[in-house]
Amino acid sequence: MASFQDTISTLDAIHPSQFSTDAERFEAKEAARRLLTRLETPFEQGWRLSFETPVLVAGVQTILDLGIWKKWMEADKKNPGAPVHLNQLLEWANTKAEPNLLRRFLRHIAALYVLEETDxxxxKPTPYSLSLGDTVSHTDQITKCGIDHTIPTGCNLPGFLKKYNYREPIDLTQLDNYRDMTNGTDFFATCAADPQGKGSSFMGLMTALRNHKMDWTDVYDTKRIVDGAAIETGKPLFVDIGGAHGLDTSRLLDKHPNLPADVLILQDTPEVVAMPIEDLDKRIVKQAYDFFTPQPQLHARAYFFHAVPHDWPDADCVRMFSQVAAVFKRGYSKLLIYEVVLPKKGATNLMTTLDLQLMNCTSGMERTEEHWARLLKEAGFRIAEISRHPRAVESVIEADLL
Structure with a gap:
């Protein structure tokens, strides 16, 4: 029988490089999560959730605000894995900070293994701490969006549900936790009013999520869009509705690099469209659009929604899908929705987290296949096919007119 120290050594030796696929790594990570839950006492679990984590987030964000994570990431590129002393970290700060204040945060961050204390x-940095300084990954925006939106609304949610007799908040006009917290301003209005702050952190979170999740073009065969399509300059092929930074449109272009200009349309609110997008291919047309108003792109091959309908209650989704139905070319156009299709059993923690955070911030939800079928039927559509992938959180629903 292995000794106690052998067991500890075995656990400490497990490294992501040991796994042949990301699916295996994820399965091992979930096993480690189950192990942690078994080993923790109820007090330890409660303490971790309610006491360790809030001040960890505060420390991570404070060091972000000081600009230290970015300088650390840049220095690590020149000398990978090198330990860094407190004095150097203070020098990297963009404003003066008291040494012991920073020390106290770093102690806690290291105690929870976000950093490695060497002396x-x-x-020493960890992959996560280095990612906080890498603006391309947008990992830093996960923390910022949490502080701006999900953490305060999560604190408000129990009292909100109690006040309204534990009714499920699925009607944005009647039951909205975010409005309750802000005394009348909903999530999207808050983001629009502060595009460089709370709006920016939300957009950053969406980019981080899309970077993390499987590309929709690896779940759905995009030849079904291009093959047989009338591809002409100025005639819409693919309309990305609520497409934010254009990642999904860019991924379609990566699969089909010879598409001409002006056939790929990226639509979002005027505030989002006005934001500069680095490296967006000039062939992609940005267009300001409110998806509750008539769709200006007629007879496109595909109208695409990614992580948009789940922000809205059913009645609003019917309104947005009805605008697509009005410009659909029967037998040619496709409605594509890349979102979670909740299983009746065995939903992953990412699925359940998304579902509850949507309820928390927008009175939205993730939906089951049966729910999607009912919703689309009300808007005049039927599910033609659902493309799934074992490693993907989301599925691509392809719908046609009834």
Whole structure:
């Protein structure tokens, strides 16, 4: 029988490089989560959730605000894995900070393994801490969006549900936790009113999520869009509705790099469309559009929604899908929705987190296949096919007119 120290050594030796696929890594990570839950006492679990985590988030964000994570990431490129002393970290800060204030946060961050403590007042980075300084990954925006939106609304949610007799908040006009917290301003209005702050952190979170999740073009065979399509400059082929930074449109272009200009349309609100997008292919046309108003792109091959309908109650989804139905070319156009299709049993924690955060912030939800079928039928559509992938959180629903 292995000794206690052998067991600890075996656990400490497990590394992501050991796994042949990301699916295996994820399965091992979930096993480690189950192990942690078994090993923790009820007190330890409650303490981790309610006491360790809030001040960890506060520390991570404070160091982000000081600009230290970015400088650390840049220095690590020149000397990978090198320990850094507190004095150097203070020098990297973009404003003066008291040494012991920073030390206290770093101690906690290291105690929770976001950093590795190597000596007195000395720490090595981890992949996560380095990602906080890498603006391309947008990992930093996960923390910022949490502080701006999901953490305060999560604190408000129990009292909100109690006040309204534990009714499910599925009607944005009647039951909205975000409005309750802000005394009348909903999530999207808050983001629009502060595009460089709370709006930016939300857009950053969406980019981080899309970077993390499987590309929709690896779940759905995009030849079904291009093959047989009338591809002409100025005639819409693919309309990405609520497409934000255009990642999904860009991924379609990556699959079909010879598409001409002006056939790929990226639509979002005027505030989002006005934001500069680095490296967006000039062939992609940005267009300001409110998806509750008549769709200006007629007879496109595909009208695409990614992580948009789940923000809205059923009645609003029917309104947005009806605008697509009005410009659909029967037998040619496709409605594509890339979102979670909840299983009746065995939903992953990412699916359940998304579902509850949608309820928390927008009175939205993730839906089952049966729910999607009912919703689309009300808007005049039927599900033609659902493309799934074992490693994908979301599925691509393809719908046609009834």
């Amino acid at each position: 007195v007042d000395t720490w």
